[in-house]
Amino acid sequence: MFSSSGNTKKLSLGDEINYITASLHHELNMIIMSRLPLGLKNPKAFHEGLTSFSILYSSFESALDSHIRNPSTPSRTRAILEHVYIPAVHRAATFEADLKKYSPSSEKDELTKGTPARAHVLNHIRRATTETPHVLLAYCHCLYMALFAGGQHIKAAIARSAVRKLDLAQHQTVPEEAKKSAPGIALFTFDGRSTKEEQELRQKLRDGIRQAEELLTPKERAEVLAESCEVFKLTRRLVDELDGICGTAPTVLVATKQYTESESPTVPSVEGQTSGRSWIKRLDRKRVETMVKGFVCVSFLVGYLMYLNISSPSAATEGLEGNGN
Template identity: 30%
Template sequence: MARDIMPQASLSSEINIATRSLHTELNKLITARLPLALPPFASDPTLYTAGLLHFAHIFLTFESLWNDLVPTDVPGTASPPTSPLLSFLLVNPYSEPELFTSPPSPQTLEFLQNLRPKGMARSSRVKKDLQYLTGLHPTDFDVMLAQYPGEKVAAFCAHTRRSVGHKPHVLVAYAWCFYMAVFSGGRWIRGELVKAGPDFWTSGAETGSSEAAAPLTEKGLSLWSFPGRRDGEDIKEAFKERLLAAETLFSDDERVDVIEEAKTIFKLCAALVHELDEKLGTDFEQMKRVKVAPPHGHQPQRKNDKSEVVTGKGSQAARTWLQRPEVTGAAVALGCLACAVVLRLSL
């Protein structure tokens, strides 16, 4: 009698099973730290901004790599959220000469072209939020993004470029890990952040400016906000439906590549959290020492209030790092890069 053949689990199910413990651990790390970036433990969004900047480079790297592979005129897909040159911006061609050497097959390229529904990419939103929260001039903002905020961030981005350069299909792992995190848990995170109140998030905006008047879903917290009447649920469902095409497209080895990359992503994300702890001086004892404000009717403390608001060395460290005056040399370098690019594209 022929032995019954067990049906193969879907790729998304295999990723979930393989990363379950890593996912749980990372979720605990992030949710435990989120309150420390909000009132009453913080008086402004500086700590949140520092954390967002750390993870922003990961979004900017893998999405720009994706855009390097996918033409911009594919029907039904969104325009690129970042310049495709961003994936090369912080690359040293001498230390990473093997990048972008394995183009995807036509079938994989077509799959990647159609995998992300319009509204899924996050890079433009991350950049919009960061520019608003930092209050930096556009030139200074570009300079800030032209340098990694930590060694773990640089290592993560280098790993991403190597992995995608050799095996473009592992972009599916980045899509699953990051988009599912944002589109599944984003509404909860947004709800927690909004509780800080508009004064907290607009503390750095000019009074009466159009930026200050715009809703938080359009700046400051747009990463966690989604277009459409279903608040992102339709986008997430469309993505999962399109992912089913991978079941017949990917070989067994390619499926393993995607699953193993997803496991690595969770480990590298945890490393980013620990790096932030070290840089910002995360102090969980704050949550024990500070009296938490009542859940209803809470008004965030003003910076010049005499009441106790914990800013701690973490907040000061983040503010100092974000405001480093390392502008001139980097601006010149960016200008040279832009000139070189214009010349190249005009040939």
């Protein structure tokens, strides 16, 4: 809820989900992007990552499909879920396609079959979607919208990585088709649709969520919002476990810390605002250095311009004539 010109306006369900999960989303995004380069260099790590995320997507898609097809599903529940039941965005099959293209680099790199985090995610989604099936709206919004937005950046990174490897191996210009068929991008591709068609599909999902929220009771809406936070927590749990599986924890923790420090805004506390010296200490060091360098450069520039103006004969003459008048 927010106020505008004295009037209270209700946020749409999608916007409210984005609002309450903003910090969780930002943190998870930084963590995933810091690990992506490691996954692109290590087929086993990438395969493990795909496996973990495939459980997340296939679990809620299976629950959604089950409720839609089950004759005993209450009519109102079915009506809610039908608005977001869009087979074109389902990802279970695309995960399978991508997983087939990634395999361990050697026989020693055995793939992990089952883990505590994966089991927890599977059990949580089964329980939550059985008891409160309308929370599937949270999964549809958070996980599908992620593919339409940030997922496209990951897709581009995967394609660039595959192209570089192919180009270095063949010492030739890589054809455009090779970029489109790079291993691991099926997840981010929607049945060969163009960018415009993908945007239309995204809008269809967004409209479906708006229509579905009209059928929710206040209690059900609150449950969807709460589960939205759980979606990010479940995803974070999977990513944290991947660090242990792939043995990358020390490296990615340093990378994540550096990325977080450089991207997260610094907000001075009330105490800091009362003291100029303490507030400066809270600023990012790089920003302070940039400010100081900028100030020095401007000072030199102003001083140089003043020097030119004073030392210029024409300027001096104009100054004397001005004083004479």
